[in-house]
Amino acid sequence: MSAGAGKNKGLSGLVRPGLLGMKPYQPIVAPGSLAGDGVGPGGERIKLDGNENVYGCSxxxxxxxxxxxxxxxxxxxxxxxxxxxxxxxxxxxxxxxxxxxxxxxxxxxxxxxxxxxxxxxxxxxxxxxxxxxxxxxxxxxxxxxxxxxxxxxxxxxxxxxxxxxxxxxxxxxxxxxxxxxxxxxxxxxxxxxxxxxxxxxxxxxxxxxxxxxxxxxxxxxxxxxxxxxxxxxxxxxxxxxxxxxxxxxxxxxxxxxxxxxxxxxxxxxxxxxDAAYLQGTVAALVGERDRLYAALGGVSWLAPYPSRANFILCRVEGRDAKQVQLGLRRKGIYIRHFATPPLQNYIRISAGKPEHTDAVIAALQGL
Ligand SMILES: Cc1ncc(COP(=O)(O)O)c(C=O)c1O
Structure with missing residues (x-):
């Protein structure tokens, strides 16, 4: 062992310097994990924050x-x-x-x-x-x-x-x-x-x-x-x-x-x-994405962007996107918000089942 090799470096001496101060990735905050997290009318949590397929797997x-x-x-x-x-x-x-x-x-x-x-x-x-x-x-x-x-x-x-x-x-x-x-x-x-x-x-x-x-x-x-x-x-x-x-x-x-x-x-x-079954759920989600886009366009303080994926991004105007996200969370609906440039005040909502779209739009209108 060379001189000083066994000396306690402390953990900060072991971690690569470039990683010590690195910011962690911001994953989704799991539904139900925050005080004040709610459930929807049927006792369900409507999870529209991860662009998952709400119909589940085959x-x-x-x-x-x-x-x-x-x-x-x-x-x-x-x-x-x-x-x-x-x-x-x-x-x-x-x-x-x-x-x-x-x-x-x-x-x-x-x-x-x-x-x-x-x-x-x-x-x-x-x-x-x-x-x-x-x-x-x-x-x-x-x-x-x-x-x-x-x-x-x-x-x-x-x-x-x-x-x-x-x-x-x-x-x-x-x-x-x-x-x-x-x-x-x-x-x-x-x-x-x-x-x-x-x-x-x-x-x-x-x-x-x-x-x-x-x-x-x-x-x-x-x-x-x-x-x-x-x-x-x-x-x-x-x-x-x-x-x-x-x-x-x-x-x-x-x-x-x-x-x-x-x-x-x-x-x-x-x-x-079972690709045909899954493609059926994809078609349903695409239809619902388009209905969600149109319905969000009817909310006076939201500006939705057209999407080819299974979610819609919206600019929030005259309100705080984080408060919108928390407001929906209390009602059992989980969406993403963005608060740092280049997305200063935005929300993203995944396409779900027709009843999810209805619940989201009703909840947004009630905020
Ligand atoms: C553009 C993009 N690439 C990759 C991924 C990661 O997908 P996976 O679950 O396969 O790791 C995501 C998930 O949100 C995504 O949006």
Missing amino acids: PRVQEALRNYREYHVYPDPEQRELRRALAVYAGVSPEQVLAGAGSDEIIDLLLRLTLNPGESVIDCPPTFGMYRFGADVCGGKTITVRRTETFDVDIDAVLRAATRETKVIFIASPNNPTGGLTPRGDLLRLLETGALVVADEAYYEFCGETLAGDVARHENLVVLRTFSKWAGLAGLRLGYGIMAPELVQQLMKIKPPYNVNAAAEVAVGESLK
Whole structure:
């Protein structure tokens, strides 16, 4: 042992300096966990804060998990069956697919694979917070290229901002929390930077537009998808990436061997066998999203934004968005609010069942 090696450093001496002061990710505050949290008229908590599928997962998933007997066996580290099933669904080859514990894990793996400390990623806020979070954890920098007034990606500005040290450009399309799509041609232009361009299609099933078919022609294009939103499996954690086989191989090397649990594997298989049922719930949610958008437009102090996903973002005018969120929470309705730039006074409401839309609109009108 060298001199001083055994000296007590204290925990702050052990944690990487760049992480000591890092702000934590702000997840959803669980319904029922705050004093004053209410329940709705039927005793139900109406949870519209996480863009989940309120219809739940396929009944085939419930049944298969009830009957599953192999929980004591580790899942396949190479995810062979799972990748085959995902590839058929996405119309790509299994070698182009990698699965993770949510697309959050694929974001993390991509950053751990590519970022050296001090190198950069680009994100375009307002957008999903895990891109910056993941870069922070890896000691990377985030170059912020704000979206325009209408929340479109400023592609020319992204191209100007990219440097030799830029490793990854993240674009969620449809974007969370704003709901809009980035046109395919714009996303493809970003490939000329040479950085990995990650088209995050977490809400693909609600809009039907994808770059999955472009991956074979572009080795620096990655498409991310998830079963959290359309398939009602947010709690089981299953996301996947579609990318060049060489990139899949590199990620395979660094991923935890058993990153996708056995229950999630079973659930994906059954969901895909019951895709027609799930697509029915997606169609219902899309219909309800559009009805919600129209109804929110009728509330004098809200300005809703059109959305291709399963939620609606609204600017709150002349009232405090946090108070609106808390007011609904007391009535058993759970939504997100945003209070920091570039979303200074906004709320986001996930599409639910018709009765949820009715309850939200009645509650907003009664505030
Ligand atoms: C744009 C976007 N990407 C990724 C995710 C994460 O999804 P998962 O549950 O698969 O980790 C979300 C979840 O909110 C999201 O909105």
